[in-house]
Amino acid sequence: MNQSGMRHDRRLPPTAPPSLAERIRLEMESFTPSEKRAAHLLLSHYPFAGLDTVAEFASRAGISAPSALRFVTRLGFSGFPDFQKHLREELEAQLLSPLAKAGPADKSQGAPALSSFSEAVIGNLRATVENIAPAEFEAVVTLLSDPRRHIHFTGGRFTGALARYAESHFRIVRSNVDFIEGQPALWRDRMIEIGKKDVIVAFDIRRYQEDVTALCETAAKQGATIVLLTDPWLSPIARVARHVLPAHIVAPSNWDSSAGLLLLTEALVATVTKRLWETAKPRMEAVERLRSEKA
C-alpha cells in the first residue's frame, strides 16, 4: 500500500507488518457510515471479529451482510474467505514473532494528544499501585467486606462521580450501601444515625472541598470509620481517616486525572466481590433477572 508513503526508513524490524489494522485506521475517513461501523468493530476486536461468518460480523457491527461484504471488497480482497485468510496469516505471523508484541509505538498518528495523555495516565497508575501499602489496601477490603457495616460513599465536585460509581457497584454486591451528597444541607439530618458501625468512603483530591471535609469530621466525631481516597498531597480529611489510599493525579492537562482513583475503586470492588462471592453471586443474579424481566 505504501511505496508512496514516507520513505523514512527507520530500520524497521525484519517484519515490517503493513498491518491491515493500520491501513484501516488511515482510510477511516474515507469510509461510508456502514463501513465505519464495520471498521470499528474489527479494530476493537482485531482481528478476531473478522474470523466469524459474514452474518455474525455484520450483525455485531450493526450492519447488513452485504455492507460487510462491500467493506472487505473495498479493502481490496476478492471476497470474505480471502479476507479471513489474510487475517489468519497476519495473526499467525504476529504470534510467532515475540517482538511484534511490543506494539506499534508510532507517534505519527493524528492524535498524539490521546496517546501521550494515555502514557501519562499509565504512569500514574503504576506509581499509584507502587505507593499503596498492601496492608492498607487489605484492611480496606476487609472493612468493606464486613456485612454488618453500613457503607456510605461521598465525594467532591468531580470525585463525586467516582463515589457514585463505587456505590452503584457495591450496592449490588452487598447490602447497607448508600451515597451521600456533599452539600451539608443534604446530609446534616442523616448524621444523627451515623455511628460506630458506619464506614464513610470519601473521595477528595486537591481543591479539597470543605463540605466533604466537614462531613467526614462530623462522622468521625460520632465514631464512624473513615476511608479516604485522595491525591499524594492528602486531603485534610486524612487527619480523621482510619485508612488512606493516595493516587497520582497529575496529567498533561489543565485538569487532574482521576484514573488512579478509579483503578483503586475497581480493584476494591473486584476484591470485595471475590471475598463475598457466596452472598454476592445470588444478589448479582437477582439483579440480572430483574433486568431481563423488564426487557
Added chain:
Amino acid sequence: MNQSGMRHDRRLPPTAPPSLAERIRLEMESFTPSEKRAAHLLLSHYPFAGLDTVAEFASRAGISAPSALRFVTRLGFSGFPDFQKHLREELEAQLLSPLAKAGPADKSQGAPALSSFSEAVIGNLRATVENIAPAEFEAVVTLLSDPRRHIHFTGGRFTGALARYAESHFRIVRSNVDFIEGQPALWRDRMIEIGKKDVIVAFDIRRYQEDVTALCETAAKQGATIVLLTDPWLSPIARVARHVLPAHIVAPSNWDSSAGLLLLTEALVATVTKRLWETAKPRMEAVERLRSEKA
C-alpha cells in the same frame, strides 16, 4: 443470534482454562492412527492448522474429511464450526491477556490482586488508545469545541457516573452543557427541545441499557448528533451514532472496568479545554473566585 448460551455464569475469575492442546497430548495414546495424524498436525501448528476448512485440514493431515470430523467429535465438540470457535476463543483469550494466562487463579488478597489488576487495566488502556481512529477522536473534539452546540451527557447504571464526571468538567470549560438521567420519565419532556444543534454524548457498555438506547434513538430522530463511548462490542446505540469511541473493558474481575472510558473522557476534556482556552480560562478563573469567596 447470541452465542452466549451460558446465561448462568457470571464471567468467572480467571481460572486458567486447560488448553485444548494439553488435553490432546494427554489423550494421544487413545487415538486411532488417523486421529493421531490429525492431532499431530494440529499440535504442530497450534491452533492455526485447525482454522481452515475441514477439507484443508484433512488433506494436510493426510486423512479424509470424515476422519477429521470424527477427531473433533471425539474431543467433545458438536461439529467442526464448534471446534473452530473454541480455537478462536482460546486464541483470543491468550492473546489479549498475556499475563492472565500464567496465573492459576490468584485467590490471594491485597497487593498481588491490586498489581495484577492494574496491569490488566493498563493493557486495556493501551489497547483502547491503539484502536481509536485519530480522525474519530479529532472529530469528537471539534464537535465538543463548538460553542453553538448544546452538549448533553448521559449513561447507564454504572456508566452514568462517568457521564456525570464528564459533565462536571465540561460545564466549567464551556456553556450549554447538561446531564440527562437515563430513565425515560425524566427526559421525555426535555426531548421537545432537542434538535440539530444538540449533541448527545452517551456512555454505554454491555448489559446495554434500553432506556439509554431509547433516549439516543429519540434524539437522533430529532436530528441530534450522537457520540457514543462504548465497549468493543458496541452498544446498539452505535446504529444511530455519528461517532463511536470504543474502549476495552475486560478485567480480572466479576465486573467490567471503565478505566478506558475514563481515559477517553479525560483526554477529550483536556483537548477541548486546550482548544477553547481563550474562553475556558476566564470561566475557570471565575469558578475559582466563587470557591474562595464562599470559603
Added chain:
DNA sequence: CTTGTTTTGAAATTTCTGATACAGGTTTTC
C-alpha cells in the same frame, strides 16, 4: 483361512455461508 470388529474414505446429502440484484431511502449537487 474365516469371522467379527474396527477403522477408514468415497460419495450422497444437507446445511449454511457468501454473493448478487434490486429497490427504497438519503445525501449531495447543481
Added chain:
DNA sequence: GAAAACCTGTATCAGAAATTTCAAAACAAG
C-alpha cells in the same frame, strides 16, 4: 427545489462446506 449520485438493507440464489451414509479395507482373534 429537483435531479443525480450514492448508501444501504431485503430477498434471493448459487455454491461451498460440513455432515451422514455406507461399503470396503485393515486388523485381531479363533
